[in-house]
Amino acid sequence: MISIRKVSKKFNKLHALREIDLDFEKGKVYALIGPNGSGKTTLIKSILGLVIPSGGDILVDGESIQKSWLYREKIGYMPQTGRYPDNLQIGQLFEMMKNIRSSNQSLDEELYNFFDFALLSNKRMHTLSGGTRQKVSAALAFLFNPPILILDEPTAGLDPLAVEILKEKILQQKKAGKLIIITSHIMSDLDDLATDLVYVYEGNIIYNDTIDTLKKSTNEQRLGKAIVHLMNQNSVQQ
Amino acid sequence: MYQLDTDTSKVILSLLSILLLIVPLISGVFTTIHFYNSYEFTELMLAQPLRRETVFLAQYIAVASSLCVAFVVGVGFPTLIYGVNSSSLTLLYTGLMLTLVFVSLAFLVAVLTRDKAKAIGVTLLVWFFFSLIYDAILLWVVYAFGEYPLDKTLLVLVSLNPVDLARILMILKLDISALMGYTGALYKDFFGNYSGMLFSTSILLVWILVPVWIALRVFKKKDI
Numbered sequence: 432m433i434s435i436r437k438v439s440k441k442f443n444k445l446h447a448l449r450e451i452d453l454d455f456e457k458g459k460v461y462a463l464i465g466p467n468g469s470g471k472t473t474l475i476k477s478i479l480g481l482v483i484p485s486g487g488d489i490l491v492d493g494e495s496i497q498k499s500w501l502y503r504e505k506i507g508y509m510p511q512t513g514r515y516p517d518n519l520q521i522g523q524l525f526e527m528m529k530n531i532r533s534s535n536q537s538l539d540e541e542l543y544n545f546f547d548f549a550l551l552s553n554k555r556m557h558t559l560s561g562g563t564r565q566k567v568s569a570a571l572a573f574l575f576n577p578p579i580l581i582l583d584e585p586t587a588g589l590d591p592l593a594v595e596i597l598k599e600k601i602l603q604q605k606k607a608g609k610l611i612i613i614t615s616h617i618m619s620d621l622d623d624l625a626t627d628l629v630y631v632y633e634g635n636i637i638y639n640d641t642i643d644t645l646k647k648s649t650n651e652q653r654l655g656k657a658i659v660h661l662m663n664q665n666s667v668q669q
Numbered sequence: 670m671y672q673l674d675t676d677t678s679k680v681i682l683s684l685l686s687i688l689l690l691i692v693p694l695i696s697g698v699f700t701t702i703h704f705y706n707s708y709e710f711t712e713l714m715l716a717q718p719l720r721r722e723t724v725f726l727a728q729y730i731a732v733a734s735s736l737c738v739a740f741v742v743g744v745g746f747p748t749l750i751y752g753v754n755s756s757s758l759t760l761l762y763t764g765l766m767l768t769l770v771f772v773s774l775a776f777l778v779a780v781l782t783r784d785k786a787k788a789i790g791v792t793l794l795v796w797f798f799f800s801l802i803y804d805a806i807l808l809w810v811v812y813a814f815g816e817y818p819l820d821k822t823l824l825v826l827v828s829l830n831p832v833d834l835a836r837i838l839m840i841l842k843l844d845i846s847a848l849m850g851y852t853g854a855l856y857k858d859f860f861g862n863y864s865g866m867l868f869s870t871s872i873l874l875v876w877i878l879v880p881v882w883i884a885l886r887v888f889k890k891k892d893i
Contacts, residue, residue, distance in 0.1 A: 481892070482892040483890060501718050503718040510709065
């Protein structure tokens with residue numbers, strides 16, 4: 432689905448990504464993890480075309496994304512911090528997004544209904560709490576039934592009930608054969624959801640394999656512990 | 670102000686002095702603040718299947734039109750109610766042009782900088798430059814080269830500053846250019862007629878379009 436070929440990105444002197452090669456395939460849930468400032472967000476933004484790589488190429492469904500924008504039709508993106516214009520109403524926001532993506536795909540309004548946005552549709556964005564805005568972002572990402580979902584810290588700031596709803600939704604989408612990329616610092620969430628792990632450190636891919644393999648090779652039952660193992664190994668090698 | 674003085678041209682002149690300072694300041698600062706406040710939303714929009722040009726131009730048109738409407742409601746209606754004549758229309762016209770010029774410049778500053786504080790600072794600097802520093806330099810030039818015939822040079826130099834251009838357009842309409850002495854007569858000769866109006870309009874249009882065009886080019890390659 433998404434192939435990343437020798438992508439690098441430099442911000443002045445800082446190497447955010449160093450010639451990364453990576454393949455994301457459909458039907459899998461990738462957990463993208465790494466310390467703060469390791470290049471996770473840069474990688475996601477490169478896929479979305481928000482950051483323009485200094486070198487290399489990214490292919491979505493075999494087509495280069497350079498100078499192209501229609502490929503974003505296939506991607507549902509949930510940003511880390513959803514901030515919307517203050518006076519926009521929830522209903523207007525959803526209408527606007529439906530207008531932008533005037534595709535004939537069937538809409539997936541499950542999250543919209545779960546979170547009862549129909550009742551809130553006259554509420555203005557600035558009156559909403561951070562968690563509710565996060566729910567809006569989530570509902571928007573899933574609304575158009577896109578084959579690729581990119582979720583940047585989806586569970587941060589959500590209440591436990593909403594987290595469960597969102598996780599259910601992600602698992603359901605995974606079964607539907609979609610490609611899902613999640614970044615998170617909450618290992619227990621990733622443990623429930625993800626099938627594969629991509630560990631980014633200082634702009635390099637340190638680990639890229641299934642989570643089961645990782646658990647076996649480190650003899651750990653829980654993902655959190657296994658990753659601590661991985662990080663320790665990594666620092667020993669250096 | 671209309672109730673304080675019976676001479677409308679005096680009122681328009683006082684309005685002009687306020688307008689020349691305030692309009693560029695408000696349009697510039699509002700634009701930069703808006704750009705950075707809606708930064709995350711712009712990010713989300715760019716993650717949708719939309720061209721960058723579309724997002725940028727939509728934002729530009731939205732900001733420019735709302736500021737223009739605000740200007741028309743705030744300044745335009747009162748002046749027009751107290752009498753539609755060529756000077757009040759010129760006031761409206763120069764105000765709108767200045768709004769657009771500084772919205773364009775502020776967009777350029779906003780896409781070139783990375784954070785809000787810096788962007789607002791640079792916008793203020795641009796405003797300060799065109800409102801005060803440029804005039805100071807001009808005065809210095811007049812003072813230092815006073816022995817040479819400077820009329821034509823000054824004409825060119827004045828045209829390079831949108832604020833000065835707006836001011837001269839307005840003053841000429843108010844028939845007080847005689848106060849400016851010989852240079853005033855030259856300006857009247859040049860700007861006062863139809864082709865002068867066309868000339869100043871095209872200079873102002875250049876001031877509107879070139880910054881937007883450069884900003885668009887930068888925005889297309891910008892890392893959000």
